[in-house]
Amino acid sequence: KERLQSELSECKDEEKRRELQERLKEYDEESESLERLLEIMSELEKCKDEEKRRELEKKKRECDEVSKKQETEQS
Secondary structure, three states, rough: OOOHHHHHHHOOOOHHHHHHHHHHHHHHHHHHHHHHHHHHHHHHHOOOHHOOOOOOHHHHHHHHHHHHHHHHHHO
8 A cells, every 4th residue: 555655646647646546545445345344253253142143244244245346346
């Protein structure tokens, strides 16, 4: 991420700047969904209540799907 930010600050070409900003934005979105996934997984670990557990597992699956979708879009 730092590398992208430094490239962006050094860049004079407007087209290249837009491309770098887009990549930075994608990077931020990806790390947000990963952080969310980690939060859900840790909640899941702590959770003893079966109903809450099922709810969290459902959210985790949704997050996994979003992450997979993002990976697919990037490749």
